[in-house]
Amino acid sequence: MKEISVSGQKRATTGKKASKEMRKQGLIPCNLYGEKKGENGLPEAMAFSIPASQLRKVVYSPDVYVVNLTVDGEAHKAVMKELQFHPTTDAVMHVDFYEVNETKPITIGIPVKLNGHAQGVRDGGRLSQAVRTLNVTAPYKQIPAVLDIDVTELKLGKVIKVADLKFEGLEISTPAQVVVCSVKATRASRSAAAAGEDAE
Secondary structure, three states, X not given: OEEEEEEEEXXXXXXXXXXXXXXXXXXXXXXXXXXXXXXXXXXEEEEEEEEHHHHHHHHOOOOOEEEEXXXXXXXXXXXXXXEEEOOOOOOEEEEEEEEOOOOOEEEEEEEEEEEOOOHHHHOOOEEEEOOOEEEEEEEHHHOOOOEEEEOOOOOOOOEEEHHHOOOOOOEEOOOOOOEEEEEEXXXXXXXXXXHHHHHO
């Protein structure tokens, strides 16, 4: 996974009014959840803010980043787990980060990249990608920036499901029956198949 560094400051006050004031100043309210749990059994959160300008590359990117987060001089490694956007402007309203380390597995969505020229496309079909990301579970150091899938042998009318995939060191958390990609018949491929049958 790619890494990026951002820095912020702890929030002295929380709540809707304080958050609204922060956004006016170009700051995004954030929470960092770590391994430490509170009395209710849920992970404790550290409330802080980050300048919106620092978050743009992390938020508006197809890449998934490990964030080297510095808050009031304290260093943390984290991943973004939840984003809240304004319903009409799409501006970032709030971000939840989860702290990571080199040994603890995390589950995160990673982009899928289809490689090769599918046999079914060479036969006149059309390659269709059904999902853009897959959820994988592993320590963050083992998680790649993209999941490469070779489609060269994919024939006309066939699909690749999650169950067909294996990546070393990764557990795929997306359900096994989910279709990742397929080669669908087109008018041209059906005509070619019909012509072949007539020739026989």
